[in-house]
Amino acid sequence: MNWKMADRAEKMNPSVIREILKVTEKPGIISFAGGLPSPKTFPIAAFTKACANVLGSDGEAALQYAASEGYGPLREWVAASLPWDIDPAQVLITTGSQQALDLIAKILIDKDSRVLVETPTYLGALQAFTPMEPEFVSVASNAGGIDLQDLAAKAAGARFLYLLPNFQNPTGNSMNEASRAALSAAAARLGVPIIEDNPYGDLWFDAPPPLPLTARNPEGCIYMGSFSKTLAPGLRLGFLVAPKALYPKLLQAKQAADLHTPSFNQRMVHEVLKDGFLDQHVPTIRALYKAQRDAMLAALEANLAGSGVTWNKPDGGMFLWLKLPKGMNAVDLLPLAVERNVAYVPGAPFYSGTPEHNTLRLSFVTSTVEQINTGIAALAQVFSENQR
């Protein structure tokens, strides 16, 4: 048969991480490689009760086709939960926040459109944007955020700047108040719209992060949020908040993509949320993840201080970012780590431009303190045995 693939399909490639992580599929391995939240945090009892309530009181509506915009009470909950003035009519419920990236790409990216991203950035966003064939432009970034000079140099004609200001994936870095204020002003001056992705913002350890960029300029930003890290990812529930002028096209893209996000899941999550459940639940996630971050930082200090390996100290989220001495390559070292029963994700796939091969991402959320101690000690041995 004459199957002929679309040009864009040529640019779509299997997830590099998925391929890399095949090597880590080994029973009993201590994995710092995952991007998964800890299943210990899933409120199974609350979901069980919510399922019974929703099906018992509202089963026919929960199982029927529904509006593409999302379930009204959940849209209202989202609007009320965010720290700036939002009309629920600006909220679009999505099938995970990954889908928000797909919809945004469809309405804002033409072939060869310039799309600005952090260095490094979330791999899933690169994958979601790629089918619309943008030209990715990697803006210099450091632990404090985007380099504004580099942004100014690269802004001309950019469709948008995509970034994660809180506990970024992959680095775990966050932007402070001064960086946000400066970036918001710069983006407005340069006329660059911002796509603000915030799946991890609720997972702060000591103090809530500063105001979102979107709160500072709602007409210039699309904001993305998720219930995957505060409740559970397996329900695939996310949302976006868009300026009213953009909303209709996003809605049409949503309708074409999957008609609507499962009505049952939306009601189930709203049933869990509606009486302030997150106020008690999220602090338990923060406490768990903070204890494990502390354990990982202590283990890194104990095993790698003075070795030339450096790392950051994330204030929340799930990830920590390690830099090996120049010349070392985290992809090459991964099989050696796996031999010692420990896994991580090399940093290279997270770069849209030239990768830093000496970087890697460690998740501290799915391993126990004991596993963290054992795993980091094993990693330190691999690094020291393979110094360059």
Added chain:
Amino acid sequence: MNWKMADRAEKMNPSVIREILKVTEKPGIISFAGGLPSPKTFPIAAFTKACANVLGSDGEAALQYAASEGYGPLREWVAASLPWDIDPAQVLITTGSQQALDLIAKILIDKDSRVLVETPTYLGALQAFTPMEPEFVSVASNAGGIDLQDLAAKAAGARFLYLLPNFQNPTGNSMNEASRAALSAAAARLGVPIIEDNPYGDLWFDAPPPLPLTARNPEGCIYMGSFSKTLAPGLRLGFLVAPKALYPKLLQAKQAADLHTPSFNQRMVHEVLKDGFLDQHVPTIRALYKAQRDAMLAALEANLAGSGVTWNKPDGGMFLWLKLPKGMNAVDLLPLAVERNVAYVPGAPFYSGTPEHNTLRLSFVTSTVEQINTGIAALAQVFSENQR
């Protein structure tokens, strides 16, 4: 801010049906306009039990991120349920079968690619394909299926032919064995791949439909199915079966679109399905819909025989297709019908090319026999008062 929309966004328009149906939003109206299954058929008790079982026995996995391909046992169930030889590795679980259309469009349609569709065709497919900017080519069709001469004349360079051989939306028409055999041979000879969409195939009334087109040429077809009409649409669960050569790109598109279909929903549906539930359940849907189709056919005969209005007799599914005398316009008549408390969907939006303005779609599945009798009598009055 310098928001600049993608060119494709210009082509995306609000659902015409959605706009048209706003006029039908009136309390107490008898609506034959919906595309929704009857909520009476939703197995709420079975779902309630399944939720408790899944969360009780396998809650952490059901709530965690999962493979983009879908839940293994559900993929195996799908492969085993279809009447040709399928490797479960060819099955991709999608967020409703609407998403399958989106993924297919992404990997097979370039700007201005020729996409062949029936006359008329499923509006949701036109919406799903439109963002990839195809040139739609409407192939002449009648109650027996595609006109093969017209297909041959239009086949050159076509990326695929999209069609619904069973109880089509909007017409309710089905292809018989001879038409399928001839179309399958013609498509193979012309080298035209087929996208076979089959959401309604299980809803036959007297005899199961003939073998799918895909069963006749699995390498030349992508097959799409859904649980929306046999279980419930609010869970958004569909699937596609693709030739192995195409599967990897569809999988990459799926991963980029929403990572995976909700793992909870997949397990919940598999829990309901696994012990042969559909064998008892689907016959109850068939019986209900058949009784209502019979009532509608009887009411049409009683009220419209000899009026110049004609209609088909669907052997299954949800819809019936009416033709008014030439010169009458179903869009213009709709407000008059709504005044009399009855609604339908005009046929025009289902045509990718020149519409037949005298056509309309009636759903017989969500109205009681009494409502059908009252509603068809009211429609007949509207038609007779507005003859041309």
